[in-house]
Amino acid sequence: MTKARTRVGPSGAASTPGTLPLTLDVDALIDDPSTRIIVCCGSGGVGKTTTSAALGLRAAERGRKVVVLTIDPARRLAQAMGIEALDNTPRPVADVDHAAGGTLDAMMLDMKRTFDEVVESQASPEKAKQILENPFYIALSSSFAGTQEYMAMEKLGQIHAQSGEDGTYDLIVVDTPPSRSALDFLDAPERLSSFLDGRFIRLMLAPARGPARLMTAGLGIITNALTRILGGQVLGDLQTFVAALDTVFGGFRQRAQKTYALLQHEGTAFLVVAAPEPDALREAAYFVERLSEDRMPLAGLIVNRASPAPSGDLSADESMTAAERLRREDPTSLTAGLLRLHADQMRMVEREARLRGRFATTHPQVATAVVPALAGDVHDLAGLRRVGLLLAGGRTQNNA
Amino acid sequence: MSEKRTGDWPQVRLHVVTGKGGTGKSTVAAALALALATRGKNVLLCEVEGRQGIARMFDVDPLPPEERRLTTGLPAEDGTPGVVHALHIDPESALLEYLSLYYKLGRAGRALDRFGVIEFATTIAPGVRDVLLTGKLFEAVERNSRNKGAIHYDAVVLDAPPTGRIVQFLNVSNELAGLAKVGPIKAQSDTMMTLFRSPRTAVHLVTVLEEMPVQETSDGIAELRAVHLPVGGVVVNLIRPQDLAADDLADARSGSIDRDRVTADLTVAGMRHERAIVDGLLAEARDHAERRALEDSQRTLVADLGVPTYELPRLPQGVDLGALYELAASLREQGMA
Numbered sequence: 001m002t003k004a005r006t007r008v009g010p011s012g013a014a015s016t017p018g019t020l021p022l023t024l025d026v027d028a029l030i031d032d033p034s035t036r037i038i039v040c041c042g043s044g045g046v047g048k049t050t051t052s053a054a055l056g057l058r059a060a061e062r063g064r065k066v067v068v069l070t071i072d073p074a075r076r077l078a079q080a081m082g083i084e085a086l087d088n089t090p091r092p093v094a095d096v097d098h099a100a101g102g103t104l105d106a107m108m109l110d111m112k113r114t115f116d117e118v119v120e121s122q123a124s125p126e127k128a129k130q131i132l133e134n135p136f137y138i139a140l141s142s143s144f145a146g147t148q149e150y151m152a153m154e155k156l157g158q159i160h161a162q163s164g165e166d167g168t169y170d171l172i173v174v175d176t177p178p179s180r181s182a183l184d185f186l187d188a189p190e191r192l193s194s195f196l197d198g199r200f201i202r203l204m205l206a207p208a209r210g211p212a213r214l215m216t217a218g219l220g221i222i223t224n225a226l227t228r229i230l231g232g233q234v235l236g237d238l239q240t241f242v243a244a245l246d247t248v249f250g251g252f253r254q255r256a257q258k259t260y261a262l263l264q265h266e267g268t269a270f271l272v273v274a275a276p277e278p279d280a281l282r283e284a285a286y287f288v289e290r291l292s293e294d295r296m297p298l299a300g301l302i303v304n305r306a307s308p309a310p311s312g313d314l315s316a317d318e319s320m321t322a323a324e325r326l327r328r329e330d331p332t333s334l335t336a337g338l339l340r341l342h343a344d345q346m347r348m349v350e351r352e353a354r355l356r357g358r359f360a361t362t363h364p365q366v367a368t369a370v371v372p373a374l375a376g377d378v379h380d381l382a383g384l385r386r387v388g389l390l391l392a393g394g395r396t397q398n399n400a
Numbered sequence: 401m402s403e404k405r406t407g408d409w410p411q412v413r414l415h416v417v418t419g420k421g422g423t424g425k426s427t428v429a430a431a432l433a434l435a436l437a438t439r440g441k442n443v444l445l446c447e448v449e450g451r452q453g454i455a456r457m458f459d460v461d462p463l464p465p466e467e468r469r470l471t472t473g474l475p476a477e478d479g480t481p482g483v484v485h486a487l488h489i490d491p492e493s494a495l496l497e498y499l500s501l502y503y504k505l506g507r508a509g510r511a512l513d514r515f516g517v518i519e520f521a522t523t524i525a526p527g528v529r530d531v532l533l534t535g536k537l538f539e540a541v542e543r544n545s546r547n548k549g550a551i552h553y554d555a556v557v558l559d560a561p562p563t564g565r566i567v568q569f570l571n572v573s574n575e576l577a578g579l580a581k582v583g584p585i586k587a588q589s590d591t592m593m594t595l596f597r598s599p600r601t602a603v604h605l606v607t608v609l610e611e612m613p614v615q616e617t618s619d620g621i622a623e624l625r626a627v628h629l630p631v632g633g634v635v636v637n638l639i640r641p642q643d644l645a646a647d648d649l650a651d652a653r654s655g656s657i658d659r660d661r662v663t664a665d666l667t668v669a670g671m672r673h674e675r676a677i678v679d680g681l682l683a684e685a686r687d688h689a690e691r692r693a694l695e696d697s698q699r700t701l702v703a704d705l706g707v708p709t710y711e712l713p714r715l716p717q718g719v720d721l722g723a724l725y726e727l728a729a730s731l732r733e734q735g736m737a
């Protein structure tokens with residue numbers, strides 16, 4: 001049996017009997033100096049960006065030297081953190097409490113620019129120019145599914161290497177792109193490099209020498225078909241692109257592999273963020289399983305935007321019955337309205353607890369933190385502090 | 401058409417449902433398809449993102465890349481339903497079909513697949529992928545006597561990519577311009593644009609009453625209009641219960657609800673009424689009122705968008721098959737279908 005610590009207090013109140021998930025101790029994680037990288041993963045819209053910013057702020061105010069690499073903060077959140085300018089460089093966040101000796105820098109990833117920089121660093125200036133202007137490169141670097149993930153990893157690798165040299169940061173918190181599946185973050189870099197390394201690409205690069213004759217015959221059919229569908233100029237652009245990219249390609253694959261290894265390192269902690277919804281929790285489950293297959297260190301699950309648990313123990317059915325009784329007497333009864341709201345809230349809380357219970361039963365080893373939904377969006381440092389506090393289980397900083 | 405009630409979009413054959421991620425696009429698209437499928441009509445519900453969301457919502461086996469009968473639609477008042485069909489459009493089979501249809505590329509088509517060209521065309525050139533997906537959609541909408549034996553659909557509903565990608569997705573000929581300036585795929589995308597820009601198409605946007613999604617909806621409408629794509633309605637999803645009157649909400653926010661009255665009511669209703677219970681109800685009311693106030697300010701913004709709006713409740717137990725019909729009934733009642 002695992003030691004299951006239950007949390008007392010509002011967010012722990014609603015767990016299903018029988019399944020007591022381990023509680024994720026967020027403060028222990030961010031205070032541990034051996035935690036060097038935290039990656040927040042999860043499916044779209046669940047709160048990855050919010051969570052990473054909140055964790056970064058909390059860690060900084062507890063004394064760590066933190067940089068947060070965000071991907072797509074909401075406009076007002078970006079403003080509050082002073083990172084609307086896409087310059088691909090971490091900037092200090094204003095109004096952070098430095099009393100504990102920590103610092104907070106943040107940046108918003110500029111995917112295309114990161115890609116351009118990689119190309120520029122790998123190729124000669126003329127070659128780089130040729131690549132950067134090619135329409136296929138432009139498509140690839142701005143909208144290929146997976147480029148954003150690849151570039152997030154690339155940037156993480158860069159910042160990590162740099163802070164290893166000059167010690168600017170001792171904790172990097174990484175947000176991940178808004179893909180539909182959390183797995184994309186792990187799969188995309190491989191997808192991109194295997195694409196660049198793919199059969200077709202190699203074929204287009206292969207000179208039509210002897211043994212390749214059969215292949216070349218096949219290629220004839222293909223180029224013919226492509227020309228008919230797309231027009232001849234497309235194929236020309238494509239060949240130029242492929243040939244140019246080949247020179248920088250080895251570098252790409254190597255870099256991706258290095259970053260991947262970094263993620264497997266024990267100083268890395270993955271946090272899987274999910275909403276208390278079936279789809280999001282299913283994604284979270286896939287992701288958790290995948291992390292263990294790939295021997296990547298999972299720190300825990302964050303169930304974000306949970307319905308706040310009501311305080312009393314009035315059941316939904318009890319409340320509905322009473323509400324109907326009151327409505328019969330007085331159709332506008334305030335108390336009936338209050339009871340119906342309570343019943344609605346109870347049903348949501350029960351459903352979410354059931355969903356979490358199901359996850360806990362199948363993944364008992366995953367420590368979990370539950371963050372209730374705030375009434376409004378989180379778009380300033382005060383909101384991030386509140387989310388940070390809730391992440392840490394609602395304890396205040398003094399008794400932590 | 402002989403029906404008395406045709407809804408707010410009688411001319412529309414292609415309903416595109418977009419919105420910010422997670423706001424309920426798939427749910428709304430499914431409910432709209434059910435609502436449109438009445439009085440013997442055939443409605444096609446399409447998805448393009450390869451997620452098998454339709455299969456999950458309707459609790460059926462994963463869909464193959466071909467049309468199939470899904471379920472019976474929401475019956476009309478006189479009890480006659482229609483049929484909802486489903487189609488999971490995936491780019492690879494769309495490309496193969498396209499090649500064999502227009503280029504008789506049986507063998508070469510398979511060769512293309514073997515050499516990874518399909519993967520190539522559908523990944524590196526997103527414009528090409530979108531043209532393939534929308535091409536299939538176009539075919540389903542414009543299907544005519546040329547395609548014998550195939551079902552003629554009265555309406556096609558698309559569970560579309562999110563707001564951030566919808567213009568790119570539908571504005572196919574423009575997107576292709578950078579890659580394919582000539583050639584048949586270009587000509588074809590131009591024909592498709594004619595449908596997408598016509599009054600026979602409506603792009604509906606799903607939102608929830610929160611700041612980011614409403615902002616995104618407003619930006620999305622502006623972008624759609626800028627490229628002359630027809631904006632349909634806004635579906636406001638996940639509406640909180642409206643059980644408290646406006647003055648009670650105000651009292652709840654300011655903490656001035658009359659406790660004694662609540663305690664007395666609970667007693668009358670034969671409920672427990674100890675202090676903790678009343679405190680709990682009042683605290684919930686306050687929290688609810690605060691959220692409602694935020695919702696109301698967003699609702700004003702949605703109203704100012706100047707397009708028809710429809711509201712769907714947040715169902716506390718989540719969405720199962722029965723709930724989809726409930727949501728469909730609500731959409732129909734509000735005139736969306």
Ligand SMILES: Nc1ncnc2c1ncn2[C@@H]1O[C@H](COP(=O)(O)OP(=O)(O)OP(=O)(O)O)[C@@H](O)[C@H]1O
Binds near residue numbers: 425427713715
């Ligand atoms: N009116 C509603 N009441 C309760 N739950 C709802 C409602 N509408 C949607 N949901 C739930 O919200 C979640 C997200 O909905 P849905 O999958 O339709 O969103 P989506 O916009 O298609 O998401 P994505 O961007 O991931 O495709 C689902 O679990 C769905 O069941």
Ligand SMILES: Nc1ncnc2c1ncn2[C@@H]1O[C@H](COP(=O)(O)OP(=O)(O)O)[C@@H](O)[C@H]1O
Binds near residue numbers: 371
């Ligand atoms: N616990 C929370 N309470 C209230 N709102 C939240 C909470 N977490 C996230 N949000 C809001 O939800 C929206 C989506 O969050 P975001 O972090 O951008 O998600 P993701 O990065 O996973 O796509 C934002 O508007 C954010 O302010």
Ligand SMILES: [Mg+2]
Binds near residue numbers: 178
């Ligand atoms: Mg994000």
Ligand SMILES: [Mg+2]
Binds near residue numbers: 427
């Ligand atoms: Mg969906």
